Amino acid sequence: MSPVGDPKQLEVFVRRKAFHAANGGQREVLRDFSLTLEAGKIHALVGPSGYGKTTLLRIIIGLDRDFEGWVRLPPETKIGVVFQEPRLLPWRSVLDNLKLAAPLAAVEDLTKLADDLGIGDHLHNFPGELSLGQARGVALARALAIAPNLLVLDEPFVSLDEALARRLASEVAMLVERRLVTTLLVTHDIDEAIRLADHILLLGRRPAEIVGNIDVTLPRRAMTADYAAKTKAQIGAILAETSV
Ligand SMILES: Nc1ncnc2c1ncn2[C@@H]1O[C@H](COP(=O)(O)OP(=O)(O)O)[C@@H](O)[C@H]1O
Numbered sequence: 001m002s003p004v005g006d007p008k009q010l011e012v013f014v015r016r017k018a019f020h021a022a023n024g025g026q027r028e029v030l031r032d033f034s035l036t037l038e039a040g041k042i043h044a045l046v047g048p049s050g051y052g053k054t055t056l057l058r059i060i061i062g063l064d065r066d067f068e069g070w071v072r073l074p075p076e077t078k079i080g081v082v083f084q085e086p087r088l089l090p091w092r093s094v095l096d097n098l099k100l101a102a103p104l105a106a107v108e109d110l111t112k113l114a115d116d117l118g119i120g121d122h123l124h125n126f127p128g129e130l131s132l133g134q135a136r137g138v139a140l141a142r143a144l145a146i147a148p149n150l151l152v153l154d155e156p157f158v159s160l161d162e163a164l165a166r167r168l169a170s171e172v173a174m175l176v177e178r179r180l181v182t183t184l185l186v187t188h189d190i191d192e193a194i195r196l197a198d199h200i201l202l203l204g205r206r207p208a209e210i211v212g213n214i215d216v217t218l219p220r221r222a223m224t225a226d227y228a229a230k231t232k233a234q235i236g237a238i239l240a241e242t243s244v
Pocket residue numbers: 019020029047048049050051052053054055056
């Protein structure tokens with residue numbers, strides 16, 4: 001059952017999510033957890049490893065229905081997802097990977113998107129021929145190819161070199177800003193969260209809860225080192241108090 005709320009927002013409430021533990025008991029990951037995503041904004045979900053970020057994403061996108069609670073998506077939500085591993089079809093070219101995800105998209109649009117994400121020269125390569133950075137570019141292009149209005153990204157820039165991670169991230173930020181895509185980005189990189197997000201949600205405690213909700217009030221283009229440093233200190237203080 002879903003409650004009545006702002007139909008443009010995404011709302012999720014997890015009364016309880018637990019996994020079976022190896023010792024036969026249960027490990028509770030989320031309890032009385034709620035989250036609201038504002039339409040058209042980029043939200044960064046930041047928290048230590050093992051706190052339930054991926055679990056929450058899988059619940060939001062409908063991959064995990066084994067929980068108590070509810071997810072309310074705005075009407076006609078089209079979800080684009082990027083997992084930590086690129087998960088491309090190895091026996092299909094890059095272009096075919098994109099076409100399979102978005103059969104209705106014009107090849108011209110797919111090519112433009114690939115160019116934007118730095119993989120325009122690799123449309124006829126196979127995934128095995130790509131670097132990790134290029135494969136992540138393809139995974140991002142594939143998620144964006146369907147013209148989603150909700151984009152869910154699970155640490156999509158992890159283990160890339162800093163320069164490449166920044167370039168891809170800012171490209172994605174520009175694309176979602178232009179298209180007004182509601183975005184949830186899971187990251188453990190606080191600098192990245194400050195650079196990209198409109199809202200930063202900090203995950204802490206166990207079972208996990210939102211321990212901090214920080215609005216980045218400077219527009220992305222106007223970010224300053226000073227503002228970023230202050231925000232980082234504020235986040236650091238909250239995390240130090242709440243991480244266990
Ligand atoms: N399929 C599963 N079976 C059992 N335990 C799981 C499963 N998936 C996740 N967990 C446990 O749930 C907790 C949260 O995992 P996860 O959501 O992957 O964390 P994060 O993405 O924040 O690193 C971890 O303790 C993890 O071991």
